Amino acid sequence: MIADLEPLPHLRRKRRFDLPDLVGRFSKGVAEIDAQVARYHHRWDETNEAARRETGPLWVVLGDSSSQGVGASAWEKGWTHTVLDRLRRTSGEPWRLVNLSMSGGRFLDVADRQVPVLDTMLDEPQLVTCVIGSNDLMWRRGVRRITVDADHAVDRVPPGAFVSKLNGPGPRPKALNNIFERGAETKGHQLFNIWNWPSGRGALAADRVHPSDIGYQHMAELAWSALEQGLGR
Numbered sequence: 385m386i387a388d389l390e391p392l393p394h395l396r397r398k399r400r401f402d403l404p405d406l407v408g409r410f411s412k413g414v415a416e417i418d419a420q421v422a423r424y425h426h427r428w429d430e431t432n433e434a435a436r437r438e439t440g441p442l443w444v445v446l447g448d449s450s451s452q453g454v455g456a457s458a459w460e461k462g463w464t465h466t467v468l469d470r471l472r473r474t475s476g477e478p479w480r481l482v483n484l485s486m487s488g489g490r491f492l493d494v495a496d497r498q499v500p501v502l503d504t505m506l507d508e509p510q511l512v513t514c515v516i517g518s519n520d521l522m523w524r525r526g527v528r529r530i531t532v533d534a535d536h537a538v539d540r541v542p543p544g545a546f547v548s549k550l551n552g553p554g555p556r557p558k559a560l561n562n563i564f565e566r567g568a569e570t571k572g573h574q575l576f577n578i579w580n581w582p583s584g585r586g587a588l589a590a591d592r593v594h595p596s597d598i599g600y601q602h603m604a605e606l607a608w609s610a611l612e613q614g615l616g617r
Contacts, residue, residue: 443471514546546575
C-alpha cells in the first residue's frame with residue numbers, strides 16, 4: 385500500500401445559479417435527487433482513494449452525474465458498480481475503479497479537470513470510459529461553442545477510450561456524435577451508446593432527469609456489451 389500519495393482533488397462543478405435548489409422548493413422529486421449529489425460525491429472520493437492504493441487493472445471513469453449514479457436509490461446502484469462486478473467476475477482479476485466524473489460535468493470539465501488528474505495522479509489505466517455531453521445540450525444554447533468544447537474534449541480523452549454517443553433529435557446531438565466519430569477515427573475511441581435504452585418505462589428518477597435504478601440497469605447492459613466486445617471478453 386502506498387501511504388504518501390497526494391490526495392486526489394475533489395472534483396465539483398460550482399453552480400452559478402442553483403436551479404435544482406430553486407425548483408426543489410416546489411418539487412419533492414427534484415429536491416430528493418439533488419440531495420444525493422454531495423453524498424454520492426463523498427462516497428466516490430473515499431472509494432477513489434482506496435482504489436488507487438490497491439493493485440490490479442485500473443478503470444478510470446470520466447463524465448457527468450450519470451456516472452456518479454445520481455438518481456439511483458443508492459450510490460452503488462449506478463451502472464459503474466454493475467460493470468465493475470462483471471469485470472472482476474469474468475476476468476478473475478481485482479479490477480480497480482477510480483471515478484473522476486462530476487455532477488453537472490460538461491465537455492470542458494472532462495478535458496481540463498478530469499483528464500489532467502488521470503494523466504498526472506493515477507497509474508496507467510487499462511480501461512477508460514467517458515459519458516459526457518448531456519449537460520452541454522441541456523443547459524447551453526446554440527451549437528458552435530458546444531462543438532468547440534466537444535472537439536477539445538475528444539482531443540484530450542486518451543486513445544482507445546470507450547466514449548458514449550448521445551441520443552436525441554435535432555442537429556445538436558448529431559453534430560456532437562459527428563465529433564465523437566472523428567475521435568474514433570483519429571484516436572481509436574471505441575464508440576457505444578449508453579442511452580439507447582430498450583424502454584423508458586420506469587427508467588427515470590423522481591426528478592424526471594436522472595436515471596432510476598431501472599435506467600442504470602439499462603446503461604450497465606449497454607456499457608457491458610460494448611466493453612465485452614471491445615476488450616475481447
